[in-house]
Amino acid sequence: MTKLLLAASPTSSQSAIITFGLYTVVVLALAWFSHRARSGRSFLGEYFLGSRGLGVLAFTMTFGATSASAGSFAGVPSLIYTHGWSVALWISSYMVVPLCAMGLLGKRLNQISRKTGAITLPDILRERFDSPRLGVLASLLLVFLLSLYLIPQFKLASLILKQLLAGSNSLGIVTTWLTSLQSRTGLFTAVDAEYLVCLIFFAALVVLYTTFGGFRAVVWTDVLQGFIMLGGIAVLLFLTLQQAGGLSTATAEVAKQVPPRLGRVQFSADQPVPRTIRIASETWFEVADDSTGQRRLFRTNEAAVVLAGATATRHVKTVELIGPSQQSSLVPASILPLPEHVKPVLDDFEPYAYGADKEGAYLRCPGPSPTNPAGFLSLGLAISMFVYWPLSGTGQPGNMVRLMAFRTSRTLKQSIALLTLYFGVIYFSLVIIFCSARVIVPGLDHTPDRIMPVLSFHISQAARMPWLAGLLVAAPFAAAMSTVDSFMLMISSSVVRDIYQRNFSPTISEKRIKRISYFCMILIGLIVTVGAVNPPRFMQYLIVFTGGGLSVSFLVPVAMALYGPRTTGVGAAAAMISGFMVYLGLYIAGYIIHGMPRPLNVLELDPLIWGFAVSLIAGVLGSRLSQPPQEQLVARFFGKAS
Amino acid sequence: MDPPKHQPATETPLNGSSSDVVWKHSLREAIEILVVGAVFMVWTVGYSYCYGYGSDARTSLIFGIPAWAFWGIAVPWGTATLVSIAFAFWRITDDRLVDGSVADDQGVGTHD
Numbered sequence: 001m002t003k004l005l006l007a008a009s010p011t012s013s014q015s016a017i018i019t020f021g022l023y024t025v026v027v028l029a030l031a032w033f034s035h036r037a038r039s040g041r042s043f044l045g046e047y048f049l050g051s052r053g054l055g056v057l058a059f060t061m062t063f064g065a066t067s068a069s070a071g072s073f074a075g076v077p078s079l080i081y082t083h084g085w086s087v088a089l090w091i092s093s094y095m096v097v098p099l100c101a102m103g104l105l106g107k108r109l110n111q112i113s114r115k116t117g118a119i120t121l122p123d124i125l126r127e128r129f130d131s132p133r134l135g136v137l138a139s140l141l142l143v144f145l146l147s148l149y150l151i152p153q154f155k156l157a158s159l160i161l162k163q164l165l166a167g168s169n170s171l172g173i174v175t176t177w178l179t180s181l182q183s184r185t186g187l188f189t190a191v192d193a194e195y196l197v198c199l200i201f202f203a204a205l206v207v208l209y210t211t212f213g214g215f216r217a218v219v220w221t222d223v224l225q226g227f228i229m230l231g232g233i234a235v236l237l238f239l240t241l242q243q244a245g246g247l248s249t250a251t252a253e254v255a256k257q258v259p260p261r262l263g264r265v266q267f268s269a270d271q272p273v274p275r276t277i278r279i280a281s282e283t284w285f286e287v288a289d290d291s292t293g294q295r296r297l298f299r300t301n302e303a304a305v306v307l308a309g310a311t312a313t314r315h316v317k318t319v320e321l322i323g324p325s326q327q328s329s330l331v332p333a334s335i336l337p338l339p340e341h342v343k344p345v346l347d348d349f350e351p352y353a354y355g356a357d358k359e360g361a362y363l364r365c366p367g368p369s370p371t372n373p374a375g376f377l378s379l380g381l382a383i384s385m386f387v388y389w390p391l392s393g394t395g396q397p398g399n400m401v402r403l404m405a406f407r408t409s410r411t412l413k414q415s416i417a418l419l420t421l422y423f424g425v426i427y428f429s430l431v432i433i434f435c436s437a438r439v440i441v442p443g444l445d446h447t448p449d450r451i452m453p454v455l456s457f458h459i460s461q462a463a464r465m466p467w468l469a470g471l472l473v474a475a476p477f478a479a480a481m482s483t484v485d486s487f488m489l490m491i492s493s494s495v496v497r498d499i500y501q502r503n504f505s506p507t508i509s510e511k512r513i514k515r516i517s518y519f520c521m522i523l524i525g526l527i528v529t530v531g532a533v534n535p536p537r538f539m540q541y542l543i544v545f546t547g548g549g550l551s552v553s554f555l556v557p558v559a560m561a562l563y564g565p566r567t568t569g570v571g572a573a574a575a576m577i578s579g580f581m582v583y584l585g586l587y588i589a590g591y592i593i594h595g596m597p598r599p600l601n602v603l604e605l606d607p608l609i610w611g612f613a614v615s616l617i618a619g620v621l622g623s624r625l626s627q628p629p630q631e632q633l634v635a636r637f638f639g640k641a642s
Numbered sequence: 643m644d645p646p647k648h649q650p651a652t653e654t655p656l657n658g659s660s661s662d663v664v665w666k667h668s669l670r671e672a673i674e675i676l677v678v679g680a681v682f683m684v685w686t687v688g689y690s691y692c693y694g695y696g697s698d699a700r701t702s703l704i705f706g707i708p709a710w711a712f713w714g715i716a717v718p719w720g721t722a723t724l725v726s727i728a729f730a731f732w733r734i735t736d737d738r739l740v741d742g743s744v745a746d747d748q749g750v751g752t753h754d
Contacts, residue, residue, distance in 0.1 A: 085711050089690045092715045095722035096679045099729060103675045108668040111739045247706025255701060360701050363708045365694040379691055386683045409736045416730035420723050428719060563669050639661035 017168055019470030020477075023228070024205060027221050027481075031209035034217035052114065052405050054219065059406045060415040061226035062219045063102065064422050065482035066398045068229060072430075073476030075543075077455075078448040080434035083376040084254065086367025087431060090377055093386040094427045098419035101393035106403045106412045108562040112637065113404040120490070121397050121554065122498040124404075128561045129569035130633055132502065137573060139498040141553055141580065142397060146487045146494075147528065149546040153487075154199060154532035157480035161198040163453045164473045171197060191533055199532055202481075207525035210485045211518050215405070218485045225478035229426065232475030235468065237429045239459040240436050250436035255360050257438060259368040260445050261320040263349030267304050268312035269341045277339050279304040279313070282444070282454070284335055287344060297321045298344070299443030306342065317446040320349045322357070362438065370445075380604025388606055392548060395555025398486045452476055488528075492520045541597040545587055552579040552611035560619050565638045571623030579615025583607045667735040674733060682722050689714035 054062070080087045112118070116127035122142065126135030165171040171194060179193045188196060209217050244250035267279055281303045286295045298320050304313035338344070354375040355361035355368025362368060365382075366375025377385075393399060406412055437455050444451055456472035496517050501508055508516075556579060557572040586607035590600035599607045694710035704712040 085708050086694075088711050088715045089686070089694065092686050092690075092719065093679075093683070095686075095719040096682055096726065099675055099722075099726040100679055103730070103734065104672045107664060107671075107734070107737060107739065111664045111668075111737075114740050248703060249706075251703055251706045251708070358697075363701050364696070364710075365690060379687075379695075382687050382690070383683070386687055390679055409734070409739060413730040413734050413736070416734075417727040420726040424719060424723050428716070563665070563672065637662065638665050639663075 019467050023474050030220040031213035031217040034213035054406045056411050056414045058219050060418040062222035063402050064419055065222040065226040066486045068479045073479050077434045077452045081448045081451045083367035084362030086365040086377045089382055090385050093389040094423050097390050097393045098416050100390035102416045104394050109403045120493045120497055121400055131569035134569050139494040142494050143491050145546050145550050146491050150528045151531040152543045153480050153484050157202045158199040160477045162194050203525050203529040206484050210488050211521040222482045225482040228478045229475045232472050233429050237433050239463050240433050244436045244439045250439050253439045254362050258323045259352035259355045261349035261351050262446050264315040264347040265318040266315045266345045267342050268345055272309045272311055273306050276308045277306040301446040319443045319445045321443050378604050384606040392551040395551030491524050495520050548608045552583045556615040556619050565634045568623045568626045568629050570626035571619045574622030575615045575619030578618035579611045582614040583611035664737045685718045
């Protein structure tokens with residue numbers, strides 16, 4: 001016997017789109033106000049650093065929003081949904097991230113940037129070591145890694161937008177027009193037209209408000225986006241727990257769950273079907289086991305289509321739920337039979353490599369894993385991740401630039417306190433929400449990256465507040481935007497200030513530098529958009545690699561520059577290059593050894609940890625073995641030695 | 643314990659030398675922050691490893707949270723929040739960040 005449940009698939013609503021549209025209008029309005037506020041001030045300092053005037057709220061929110069990229073709202077929920085409470089340990093060092101990321105370098109970086117008039121990170125290194133070559137090296141590395149990082153962010157944001165706008169008339173009209181344009185011109189014909197429309201819209205929006213408004217607009221929109229993220233998470237937490245019957249009930253249910261089996265299904269008919277049949281993603285169906293007579297419960301994770309005149313769909317990702325607890329959470333009456341003559345043909349369904357048939361696996365460490373026989377989180381990885389998040393956050397150039405822009409020491413102190421509370425609420429809530437999501441939206445294990453939007457639409461519809469989906473989906477979109485705008489500004493400042501002005505035209509007029517900055521911003525937007533049309537495979541891999549690469553390249557050199565009077569330009573360059581090369585080498589070695597995009601974790605430690613260690617050693621050795629710094633330079637930054 | 647407000651950017655000890663006070667304070671604070679981070683790492687990872695791993699892990703719930711995660715993550719997270727706030731207000735010195743020795747090419751402005 002075969003039954004089918006046409007589940008409440010995430011369809012967008014008009015009210016959700018209106019909510020999202022309002023958000024877009026507010027972002028553009030902030031850019032306009034920012035542009036007006038900029039008049040009469042030094043262009044470079046204001047455009048790229050907001051005149052170093054960030055107060056507590058602006059500094060906290062821009063720091064928090066920039067740190068939380070789209071990965072926080074797509075990757076992290078996906079991990080929590082797949083591996084359960086073990087991810088709480090994986091992410092637990094966020095408890096000290098604000099203290100480390102702001103406190104380790106903040107005051108000193110701010111002081112040095114004021115002392116030297118620096119507005120970029122390469123500026124700081126150049127002035128501190130009186131080394132133009134080091135400044136250029138830092139700029140090139142920064143531009144390269146930031147550009148790579150932007151491509152997956154553009155893609156993720158476009159996919160989120162596509163999810164939100166799916167089925168809307170406006171998107172349909174534009175998509176139809178673009179499809180005909182694609183066929184007429186022969187350009188990008190292999191690219192999904194819906195995705196392309198969303199990509200162009202996202203790129204235009206970000207480029208417009210960042211170019212027009214500069215740093216101040218980025219900060220103001222970060223504040224807005226930070227509140228949207230906070231509000232989105234708070235509402236999601238409340239509604240999820242309400243619909244799951246409270247945290248205790250949800251966790252008790254999750255405790256009974258065992259990891260599912262993953263496989264593929266092809267829906268086929270005995271003879272060609274007269275009209276196209278579509279079986280939606282997230283559709284439940286049952287199959288009676290011929291040998292035991294027991295029913296097996298499945299949920300598709302992709303849409304399947306039997307075209308008119310054809311007999312079968314492609315093989316679609318499907319999850320088989322195991323254990324009575326998961327089956328009892330469904331409403332049997334709502335399972336509908338499959339369309340006439342259509343039968344599911346099951347491929348092999350594989351159990352999890354770790355955690356299969358174990359009740360309670362989602363509540364314990366190392367956590368279930370579909371691929372790793374040792375489980376998700378080994379002890380080595382747990383230690384590694386506890387070190388990873390604080391150091392990675394401290395070493396992010398995007399965060400360092402913000403540390404150059406706060407107003408006073410008091411601002412820094414209050415922001416540490418506020419950001420600690422903010423991150424605590426955001427990240428611990430994510431664990432609770434997406435562990436509980438296993439009860440509300442079970443069987444999404446084959447495409448867990450979609451859990452955030454799917455859960456958002458599900459609970460919004462269940463709460464009879466469809467407009468809420470717009471706000472909830474705006475949270476990850478806002479996270480992507482707040483990261484992208486900051487990084488675009490950093491690339492532009494590196495090119496305009498560190499490469500062009502410093503090396504080719506020191507006496508350039510303000511009017512001309514303004515034009516070049518605008519042009520540069522638009523050019524970056526265009527290049528990254530083209531890169532994101534056909535993005536490279538392994539997007540998540542690219543995000544992790546470039547994010548870590550930025551930290552491992554800059555944390556040690558900058559820390560040594562700020563705190564080590566004996567540090568030399570040679571030492572800083574050695575730290576920068578060696579850290580990045582070791583990190584890159586471990587990624588390449590991992591790819592060669594595993595035959596897939598996976599870094600080599602020597603002694604179960606993340607490549608970032610090895611990169612930091614080698615960077616530190618190289619920095620110290622490079623400084624010791626090179627000419628000591630000039631006394632005048634040391635006196636300028638450290639005062640006179642006793 | 644509350645540091646004086648807006649200390650000057652350099653201080654002059656009795657022996658006549660003067661070193662950058664922001665550097666000295668920041669270095670001391672950075673070392674203390676690393677120690678704080680290490681303490682919470684030992685607590686969180688150590689407790690979770692002892693009680694959260696393996697088949698005999700404690701799976702009883704406290705406020706709906708697995709017991710190991712409550713004592714090994716939620717409680718240290720709450721404590722770390724309090725420690726971070728206390729550290730920010732009572733251990734980080736309220737230094738003056740502009741010494742006026744070099745002209746800053748920025749304008750002035752505020753954001754909130």
